[in-house]
Amino acid sequence: MKLLPSLRIFNKLEGQPSIQDKHWYNLKASGEADQRTIEVYVYGEIGTWGITANQFVRDLAALDDGTSPIVVAFNSIGGDLFDGLAIHNALSRLGERCTGRVDALAASAASVAVCGAHRVVVAENAMLMIHNPWTYASGGAEDLRKVATALDQALEVIIAAYKAKAPDIDEVELRRLVNAETWLTAREAVALGLADEVGDGVQIKACLGQGAVMQKYKHTPKALLDQLSEPTEPVEPIEPVVENPEPTAPVLDSTKLALLITQSCNQAGISNLIEPLIASTELADEATVQAALAQAKAIRDLCVAARLPECAVEYVKAGLDTGAVRARLFDRLVGSGGGFEIDNSLPQNEDPVTAVKAKQPDASSIWTARQAAQSQSSKGARA
Template sequence: MNRLRIFNKAGDPPAPQNKHWYSLKASGEAEARSIEVYVYGEIGTWGITANQFVRDLAAMDDGVSPIVVAFNSIGGDLFDGLAIHNALSRLGERCTGRVDALAASAASVAVCGAHKVVIASNAMLMIHNPWTYAAGDAEDLRKVATALDQAMEAIIAAYKAKAPNIDEVELRRMVNAETWLTASEAVALGLADSVGEGVSVKACLGQGGALQRYQHAPQALLAQLEEPPEPTPIEPEPEKPPVVDSAKLALLITQSCNTAGISNLIEALINTTKLADEATVNAAISNAKAVRDLCVAARLPEFTQEFVAAGLTAEAVRGRLFDKLVSGGGFEIDNSLPISDDPAPKTQAKQPDTNAIYAARRAAQTGVKA
C-alpha cells in the first residue's frame, strides 16, 4: 500500500518549543461567553493534529458563543490543515481566524476556513506548492506526482473559498512561487478581511530552524534568529540540601508506573533519576508516559524502554521516531475520531486439561481411580 504525507517545505520537523503552545479557553458569563483557541506551532503529527483540534473544540463549544482561532504557525501536514479549515468553516459566522504573527503553508490553508480573518499589521501569510518525499519505481513516483497535483487543487479550492473573486491564474502563480504576503497584501487579495493591531513577530521564532529552510523567507524574520536569547535568571542555591528518602522515591516510581501501565520502565526510571529528589522523579515519570504515548502513536512501542533507559526527552524521541518512520517508508495518517465505546473483550474458552482426560479414561478401563 502506498502511503503519502504532504508537508510544507520545512523538511524535518522542528524542535518543539518548551512552552505549551496549543490551548483553548473560555471566558465571560454564559450570556457573554467567548472561546479562544491558540495554535502556536506545527500542524500535524508533530504538533496539533486535526483530530485533537476538533475533539477539544467540540468539548468546549456550546454552539452559540463566538470563537476566535489565533494562528502563529509555520504550517505542517496539509491534510490536517484542510481538516481544520473545514472545521472552522462549519462554525459559520461565529468563527474569526486571527493571524498573530505567521500563518504559513498548511496554517494559511487552515485559517482561511474562518468566516472572518483578521491579520496583525506586522504579520504575514505564506502560500506555496505542496511538498512530500517519496521512494519507489517510476510508476510509484508518477502516482505521487499525480497526488501532489490533486493536493494543489485542494489548496486552490481552500483559498478560493475564502476569496471567490481572486484571479485564479495569479493565485496559482503566487502559490508556485512561494509568496509571502504582508497584511495589506493579504487583505487586497481577499485572503484576509481586515488588518489588526501589530504584535511581536518574535513569538513565532521558536521554530526558526524550519523557517530558514523556506526558499524566500523574509530577511526581517530571519534576522531575529540571530538575536541572543534573554539571560536566564540564576536562582540562589538553598542553604541546606533536602534530605532524600530513596526508598520513598523508589516506591513512588513503582506505584506510578503500575498505575500508568508502564511497569516495564520501573528499573530504567530508577537508574536514570538516581532517585535524586521528588521533582526529578515526577518529571521523569511524566516524560516516560509521554515517550510511551509517542512510541505507541508511531506504532513502535518496542522502542519505549530503550528510549527511557537512555534518558531521552519526549522532544528527542520525536526526532528518533521521525527518522525511523522515514527510513521505514513513510507515515500512515489516522485522523479518525476515537471510539468512545470499544467492544468488550471476548472471553476465551478454558483450554482442555489433557492429563485429566487421560487419567479419567484409564480409571474407567481399570476400575481404579487415580
C-alpha cells in the same frame, strides 16, 4: 503541508498562553451570557506533534453555544494538510460568527486552516505562507507515481481552500505564488483577498518551537530566522494553589526509586528504557523519577510515530526533552535537504520488520545430489 500520523501532543493553559518555545493550545469563553466570546489559541504545529483537528473540533463543540462570536488566533508553522483542512471546514461551518486572527504566522497548513474563517485579520507584523504540499515516500516506480498523483490532488484541494476565501483571486497567479513558496505580509494577504483586515501588530516570537522547520523552508524571511537565535528570557513557573495540600510524601531511597522505574517501564511497555532512566535520573528523588518517566513515554511515542523506535534509548539516555527529540527526528528523517514529512499512518508495531531473506544455495548439497543422479543414470543404462 505534511502527511503525518495521528499522535497528539499539546498543552493547555489557563488564560491566554504566554509566548514561549512551546506548543500552546487553549480555548476559553469570557464575558456574560449575552456578551460571551469564545477564544481559541492555535499556537504550534497542526497535526501529529501539535494540535489535531479531532481535539480542536471536540473541544470547540464542547464550548460553543451556537450563538457566541468565536475568535481563533494562529501562530503556527503548519503541519498536517488534512488536519488543516478539517479545521478550515470547522471554521467555515461557524459562518459569520467566526474570525480568524493571525498573531504572528500562519504557514502551510495553518494558512489553509485560517482561511476557513468568515473574517481573517492579520496583524501588521504577521505573515501568511503558502506553498505546495510536501511528502516523501519509498517503493517502486508505480508506488511513486501514485504518491505524485496524490500530491497533485492535494494541491487542487489547497487551491480550492484559498479560492473559497478569495473567490475573485486570479487562479494562475495563485498557483504561481503557491508553487514559489510565498511569504505574504498582512497587506499583501489583504490585497489578494486571503485576509480582510490588517490588525494591530504585537511583538510575538514566530513559532520558535519549530525553528528546525522554519530553517528548512526555502524562502523564510530573514527577520523570522533572526528571531530563532535570540535568547529567550526565562519564565518563572506559576505554582498552583492547592486548597487542602496533602502531607509531603517521604523521600524514597534509591532502591525503591529503581523499583518504581522498573515497574512503571514494564507496565508502559518501555522496558528497554529502564537502564537509561536510572542513569539519567541518578535516582535523585521521586519527583525527578516521575517527570523522567513521563518524558520517556512521550519520547517513545514520538520515535514510534516517526518509525524510528530504536532511537528512544539514545534520546532518553542523552536526557533530551521532547522538543529536542522532534528536532533530532526531523533531521534523521530528511537529512540536509528535501521535505520534512513522514507517512500518514501509524506503524503496526514498534519492532522493525525483519526482512525475509531467501535461502542461500548450499554448494556441497547441490554437488552431492548431482553425483547421486549421475550414478543412478549409469546404473539404469547398464541394466
